Amino acid sequence: MDCDKCGKPAKVHLTQLVGGKVKKVVLCNECAAETGVTDPTGFALADLLLGGGGEHGVATAIPRPPGQGRACPECGFTLDDLKRIRRFGCGACYEAFRDQVKDMIRGMHKGASHCGKVPDGLMEMRQRKLRLGELQERLDQAVTAENYEEAAGLRDEIRQIEESMANSETPS
Amino acid sequence: MMRFSTLLKHPADWMTGKGADNAVVLTSRIRLARNLAGVPFPGWARKEQRQQVLEELRPTIEGLSCMRDGFSKTLDSLSSVQKQVMVERHLISREHAARGEGSAAIIERRQEVAVMLNEEDHLRMQAIRPGLDLSSAYEMLDAFDNEVAEAVEYAFDPELGYLTTCPTNLGTGLRASAMLHLPALVISDQIGQVLQAVGKIGLAVRGIFGEGTESLGNLFQISNQSTLGESEATILRRLERVIAQVAKHERNAREKLLEDDPDMVCDKVGRAYGVLRHAWIIESKEALNHLSLIRLGGDLGFFPEESVLMCDELLMEIQPAHLQIQNGKKLGAEERDGIRAEIIRSRLQTLEAPDIHTIKKQEGDDDSPDLGIA
Numbered sequence: 001m002d003c004d005k006c007g008k009p010a011k012v013h014l015t016q017l018v019g020g021k022v023k024k025v026v027l028c029n030e031c032a033a034e035t036g037v038t039d040p041t042g043f044a045l046a047d048l049l050l051g052g053g054g055e056h057g058v059a060t061a062i063p064r065p066p067g068q069g070r071a072c073p074e075c076g077f078t079l080d081d082l083k084r085i086r087r088f089g090c091g092a093c094y095e096a097f098r099d100q101v102k103d104m105i106r107g108m109h110k111g112a113s114h115c116g117k118v119p120d121g122l123m124e125m126r127q128r129k130l131r132l133g134e135l136q137e138r139l140d141q142a143v144t145a146e147n148y149e150e151a152a153g154l155r156d157e158i159r160q161i162e163e164s165m166a167n168s169e170t171p172s
Numbered sequence: 173m174m175r176f177s178t179l180l181k182h183p184a185d186w187m188t189g190k191g192a193d194n195a196v197v198l199t200s201r202i203r204l205a206r207n208l209a210g211v212p213f214p215g216w217a218r219k220e221q222r223q224q225v226l227e228e229l230r231p232t233i234e235g236l237s238c239m240r241d242g243f244s245k246t247l248d249s250l251s252s253v254q255k256q257v258m259v260e261r262h263l264i265s266r267e268h269a270a271r272g273e274g275s276a277a278i279i280e281r282r283q284e285v286a287v288m289l290n291e292e293d294h295l296r297m298q299a300i301r302p303g304l305d306l307s308s309a310y311e312m313l314d315a316f317d318n319e320v321a322e323a324v325e326y327a328f329d330p331e332l333g334y335l336t337t338c339p340t341n342l343g344t345g346l347r348a349s350a351m352l353h354l355p356a357l358v359i360s361d362q363i364g365q366v367l368q369a370v371g372k373i374g375l376a377v378r379g380i381f382g383e384g385t386e387s388l389g390n391l392f393q394i395s396n397q398s399t400l401g402e403s404e405a406t407i408l409r410r411l412e413r414v415i416a417q418v419a420k421h422e423r424n425a426r427e428k429l430l431e432d433d434p435d436m437v438c439d440k441v442g443r444a445y446g447v448l449r450h451a452w453i454i455e456s457k458e459a460l461n462h463l464s465l466i467r468l469g470g471d472l473g474f475f476p477e478e479s480v481l482m483c484d485e486l487l488m489e490i491q492p493a494h495l496q497i498q499n500g501k502k503l504g505a506e507e508r509d510g511i512r513a514e515i516i517r518s519r520l521q522t523l524e525a526p527d528i529h530t531i532k533k534q535e536g537d538d539d540s541p542d543l544g545i546a
């Protein structure tokens with residue numbers, strides 16, 4: 001068999017069976033060494049348990065500046081970046097590219113919606129944050145309208161929520 | 173905090189199969205991928221942002237009760253050989269070893285829980301147990317994950333679950349796997365069938381194949397591929413069931429080999445013993461394949477029971493970075509092959525030649541599990 005990189009006789013074989021299909025990478029000793037694999041069997045053994053190497057290739061930093069196309073408002077990751085590297089820039093990208101996500105995960109998983117674990121307190125935290133934003137907005141309006149009595153009440157409520165969030169963030 | 177030399181000196185119990193039936197299933201591993209909300213994922217984050225994540229997560233993880241007296245190092249503070257040793261010990265991934273500034277590895281003192289910070293995701297946590305025991309590995313890591321979640325806010329979406337850099341990990345972020353030693357299925361040529369059947373259920377099988385279908389050391393890994401659309405319990409239950417079935421097939425194949433062709437088995441094990449006892453230069457591939465047969469022999473009663481444990485320790489010790497760190501210097505491939513042979517010879521010195529005559533045939537168990545294989 002010939003090396004996938006240079007065509008010389010290959011010595012290093014990494015094979016995986018994914019979804020009933022066999023995927024193979026074969027390299028000659030030189031190319032294996034070049035990719036940092038000094039003794040492929042040692043690495044391969046580790047990959048076998050850790051699921052590295054063949055699964056993901058080398059996950060280095062994504063080169064900036066970002067590509068063209070619609071961008072995630074939080075991190076600037078673009079639709080082009082997504083198409084190129086099939087990875088996401090941040091959590092908010094999933095919201096920004098929700099339609100593309102649907103296409104991407106079709107056939108990738110058993111289902112399209114999560115039915116596993118939900119982090120404790122996360123939903124609560126999220127609701128508090130939403131509520132906080134809401135109150136802040138009303139406070140700004142009250143201040144602009146010089147409605148100081150309402151503003152004072154709103155400030156109290158905001159302080160209360162902030163305190164309870166700070167408390168729940170520090171583990172006992 | 174634990175020093176690197178301590179980490180090196182004391183291999184975890186799970187690495188050497190202590191206290192579990194690991195003759196076929198060596199280890200069970202659970203990995204969870206998690207990210208922080210509001211910060212770009214490591215591959216897309218700027219250097220300062222990665223540093224910021226590290227500064228938030230590292231003290232949080234180090235502060236958890238189970239991490240007391242554990243090991244914690246940033247990757248830029250470890251040498252490349254040290255990092256490779258950790259890869260060989262399955263404590264960090266190869267990808268993680270390639271990282272430096274802004275990434276860290278935190279390992280619980282029994283090395284059952286290991287955390288990688290800023291690998292592909294902000295947080296990659298793993299728990300490993302010897303033998304087939306995915307559920308207790310998951311329980312351990314689930315509790316750990318809960319503790320972390322109390323201190324930080326995870327990137328989570330009600331529909332998509334835990335959000336990850338790569339969509340292949342979405343949802344539960346759970347990758348469960350087991351490492352299996354399947355020499356009898358390989359020798360009896362049933363391995364292809366079994367692995368195809370496992371693949372058809374949607375699970376992934378990996379092996380390190382040389383020429384033909386014989387995998388390096390007859391070692392295989394089975395893991396789930398799908399992480400979204402099913403609960404953790406469902407994923408684990410299916411995987412555990414299938415792994416148990418494969419293990420059963422291997423057991424049956426071992427019994428059948430002894431029954432049908434004991435001479436062939438004795439010949440294979442005996443030759444492996446002969447080579448390892450007397451080789452002066454040995455590549456890791458050849459060493460692994462022979463050790464695999466000694467391991468099989470240990471399980472079949474050719475050698476004392478402890479020889480399985482000895483093989484597992486050797487499997488680790490003869491890897492390149494381990495050889496280099498033991499010798500305190502960088503070694504060329506030829507030097508390594510010499511030292512490897514020396515280590516194996518000295519460990520095998522106390523192992524007597526296979527006791528062929530006392531091998532008793534065991535009654536076969538006809539209760540064959542159903543993997544859809546004729």
Ligand SMILES: [Zn+2]
Nearest residue numbers: 003006028031
């Ligand atoms: Zn090549």
Ligand SMILES: [Zn+2]
Nearest residue numbers: 072075090093
């Ligand atoms: Zn984004």
